[in-house]
Amino acid sequence: MCALGYAGEGYSSAFTDNMTRIVMGQLRGPEGDETPIKLTGYADNICAPCPKRSGRLCNNQQHIAQLDRSHAKALALKPLEEMTWRDAKARIRKHIQPGDLKSVCMGCAWLELDLCEAALRRLHANEAEQVLTFPSAHDTSNT
Numbered sequence: 268m269c270a271l272g273y274a275g276e277g278y279s280s281a282f283t284d285n286m287t288r289i290v291m292g293q294l295r296g297p298e299g300d301e302t303p304i305k306l307t308g309y310a311d312n313i314c315a316p317c318p319k320r321s322g323r324l325c326n327n328q329q330h331i332a333q334l335d336r337s338h339a340k341a342l343a344l345k346p347l348e349e350m351t352w353r354d355a356k357a358r359i360r361k362h363i364q365p366g367d368l369k370s371v372c373m374g375c376a377w378l379e380l381d382l383c384e385a386a387l388r389r390l391h392a393n394e395a396e397q398v399l400t401f402p403s404a405h406d407t408s409n410t
């Protein structure tokens with residue numbers, strides 16, 4: 268979920284370089300929605316160069332584990348679940364409403380920047396736009 272509102276800020280230049288490559292280069296790239304994602308309970312590809320990583324965990328593991336549990340509960344995620352980035356965004360839209368992050372992400376230092384809430388609002392707005400833009404199943408004007 269943290270990839271949704273990523274705006275190029277991070278814990279070090281190595282961390283942001285890596286996360287920018289994954290988020291801007293892959294997830295937000297032309298084929299980004301098809302990117303496969305596998306959930307882990309450990310430090311993942313995004314965490315790999317993070318200066319706060321300690322082996323497969325975080326040096327603030329208690330805090331991260333609490334956020335992971337909160338996200339997993341809110342999004343109804345199962346351990347090691349696999350999905351595409353398209354599925355992940357659909358899951359966020361279904362389960363997380365604008366304004367929810369203050370409880371779902373309670374304690375995260377990035378929350379107060381409002382980047383993630385703004386991205387969540389855009390995600391829901393884009394969905395509403397698509398519903399308004401796409402012809403309905405009963406629209407036969409092009410047939």
Ligand code: SF4
Pocket residue numbers: 268269270272334368371372375376377378383
């Ligand atoms: S507020 Fe923090 S935990 Fe929540 S999505 Fe943003 S970066 Fe992730």
